[in-house]
Amino acid sequence: MANRVKLGSIETLIVDLPTIRPHALAMVTMNAQSIVIVRIRDTDGATGIGEGTTIGGLSYGEESPEGIKLAIDTYIAPLLANHDLAKVGATMADIDRHVSGNRIAKCAVETALLDLMGQRLGLPISDLIGGGRRRETLPVAWTLASGNTERDIAEAEAMLSQCRHRIFKLKIGKRPVDEDVAHVAAIKRAIGDRGSVRVDVNQAWDEAAAERGIAALADAGCELVEQPLPRDLRNATVRLTARAAIPIMADESLHGPAEAFDLAASGGARAFAIKIAQSGGLHAAHDVAMIGAAAGMGLYGGTMLEAGVGTAASAHLFSTLPSLSWGTELFGPLLLTEELLTTSLAYADFELAVPNGPGLGVEIDEDKLQHFRRDRATPKLHAIGGAS
Ligand SMILES: O=C(O)C[C@H]1C=CC(=O)O1
Numbered sequence: 001m002a003n004r005v006k007l008g009s010i011e012t013l014i015v016d017l018p019t020i021r022p023h024a025l026a027m028v029t030m031n032a033q034s035i036v037i038v039r040i041r042d043t044d045g046a047t048g049i050g051e052g053t054t055i056g057g058l059s060y061g062e063e064s065p066e067g068i069k070l071a072i073d074t075y076i077a078p079l080l081a082n083h084d085l086a087k088v089g090a091t092m093a094d095i096d097r098h099v100s101g102n103r104i105a106k107c108a109v110e111t112a113l114l115d116l117m118g119q120r121l122g123l124p125i126s127d128l129i130g131g132g133r134r135r136e137t138l139p140v141a142w143t144l145a146s147g148n149t150e151r152d153i154a155e156a157e158a159m160l161s162q163c164r165h166r167i168f169k170l171k172i173g174k175r176p177v178d179e180d181v182a183h184v185a186a187i188k189r190a191i192g193d194r195g196s197v198r199v200d201v202n203q204a205w206d207e208a209a210a211e212r213g214i215a216a217l218a219d220a221g222c223e224l225v226e227q228p229l230p231r232d233l234r235n236a237t238v239r240l241t242a243r244a245a246i247p248i249m250a251d252e253s254l255h256g257p258a259e260a261f262d263l264a265a266s267g268g269a270r271a272f273a274i275k276i277a278q279s280g281g282l283h284a285a286h287d288v289a290m291i292g293a294a295a296g297m298g299l300y301g302g303t304m305l306e307a308g309v310g311t312a313a314s315a316h317l318f319s320t321l322p323s324l325s326w327g328t329e330l331f332g333p334l335l336l337t338e339e340l341l342t343t344s345l346a347y348a349d350f351e352l353a354v355p356n357g358p359g360l361g362v363e364i365d366e367d368k369l370q371h372f373r374r375d376r377a378t379p380k381l382h383a384i385g386g387a388s
């Protein structure tokens with residue numbers, strides 16, 4: 001039997017990176033992204049990295065960057081010391097027994113464990129989960145969310161001419177429904193058949209607004225509506241899904257396999273945004289996708305606007321899925337002014353290449369990490385006290 005893989009050390013860092021422009025969602029306008037990097041070293045000297053990322057502090061979901069770090073440092077790290085880290089499933093099941101919720105923190109840790117095992121075995125993570133890798137590249141959407149119609153059209157034109165994106169997700173829900181519909185219609189008119197236009201309302205509508213808005217969006221050529229209603233309005237979402245002329249995609253209402261099953265059984269969606277963070281890890285996200293696929297949902301590879309590590313982890317999982325009829329939105333690193341990886345992920349011909357090396361197949365740029373870590377400016381105690 002192989003030797004146990006034992007925990008050597010674990011560290012977590014919050015890293016704040018600016019965005020290339022304000023990114024306006026219904027609930028928050030982002031000017032920066034805060035990501036939590038976790039590094040797990042085993043006693044043989046191998047290292048695995050993971051990322052836990054949410055959007056806009058506590059405005060998008062129930063975990064914040066600070067809470068993700070605290071959950072890992074205080075509650076998850078001590079549990080890892082008791083485990084054979086090669087047994088990722090058993091380790092994560094034990095973490096689930098002792099830590100409720102905190103899915104993004106769990107996702108970061110599971111990613112680091114899978115990266116560690118991939119490094120040790122010389123295999124990409126995509127070969128360690130599901131039935132293995134089924135595709136080498138993934139279609140990637142871009143989100144138009146500058147808050148300005150003309151600027152969004154110019155951005156879409158640039159993406160089309162660079163062959164970087166031809167799927168566009170428009171963030172709406174902040175303005176009155178008619179203004180939002182006019183905004184979407186103008187962008188769809190400008191793009192025409194050169195691209196697909198979808199919207200994400202991020203829970204901002206009520207049922208009546210959604211019914212009116214979705215009908216008008218369908219007339220304007222919009223193909224899909226993501227999370228039109230608040231996540232808790234399940235009955236209303238079922239009614240809306242049955243009536244809507246275009247598919248409704250579940251995002252914020254989809255936290256792991258149990259919610260996937262409820263949505264599938266009740267008819268609360270026709271498409272699933274699969275997110276490794278929101279699901280609680282790659283294996284949980286795989287289960288969400290399998291439940292969705294069994295129920296006939298269109299699958300979409302979603303993002304929490306992760307930087308390179310989380311985006312690579314998502315890409316490995318999505319590459320194993322049987323179908324991805326709505327593509328993916330793994331553009332997170334492209335929204336940031338800074339690259340945290342030594343080699344950027346490769347985007348070409350409207351697709352992202354799934355990394356090929358062992359584990360995640362990506363490496364963190366240590367200088368960048370040290371430069372952008374949030375605690376870098378912490379004054380040293382000896383300087384304050386004057387001691388050497
Ligand atoms: O889907 C979300 O709600 C979150 C995220 C994904 C793309 C984007 O711009 O925001």
Ligand SMILES: [Mn+2]
Binds near residue numbers: 202
């Ligand atoms: Mn969404």
